[in-house]
Amino acid sequence: MNYLVIHRQSNLITGIVASSTIPRDTAEYRFIEATDAALTKYRRLQEMAGDHIDIDIGELMQASPNVYDALVNGKSGDARPLRRRLRAEATPRYEDxxxxxxxxxxxxxxxxxxxxxxxxxxxxxxxxxxxxxxxx
Known part of the structure; x- marks a missing residue:
């Protein structure tokens, strides 16, 4: 089974782990089960964002209802996932x-x-x- 590795403080997906047993959550990382559909959507988001940018779990929750259900797990609350917008890096005004x-x-x-x-x-x-x- 595949699991998404989520950094707790930043809510960024830092990787994917394949394990036959459920990994134990730590104070720094949380593991949630990822279906094939969720992994496909995660990889698409990763391709759009670029190689060196981690995806926020909120973006994946919007794209994949399975991930939303796995995280919420029957709980209710007011939090809603938000999509972040990346800006292009500013070019220096004066090169010389x-x-x-x-x-x-x-x-x-x-x-x-x-x-x-x-x-x-x-x-x-x-x-x-x-x-x-x-x-x-």
Whole structure:
């Protein structure tokens, strides 16, 4: 039989265990029985999320009624599973800030220290240094 390994504090599914006996729950992990349908839906969610992201048990509960029934086990409550939304990682605004400042000064030769500082969100001293270095 297959069992989902759930980290108790984060509610993330950290793996799948195949065992002929029911694994004993610990203070850190909980084991719930997983049917073939639940494993198929878990693998689909894992493919959509990516290799290095663990799936929340709430997402699997929404996708598979069998998992919901195994977790709830006749108990009632107000908790409902929620789907999390992942955002793309933010790209750095300036990969080469000095080159960007140099090009900006070249295209705006009459820029003042204050304007340069405001545009690149830097201090006046840094803006003055850039202007002295790159103004022709």
């Amino acid at each position: 800030r000095e080159q960007d400042v140099k090009e900006y000064i070249a295209f705006n030769p009459h820029i003042t220290v204050e304007q340069l500082a405001d545009h690149f969100l830097m201090g006046d001293a840094a803006a003055q240094a850039y202007l002295q270095r790159y103004r022709r």
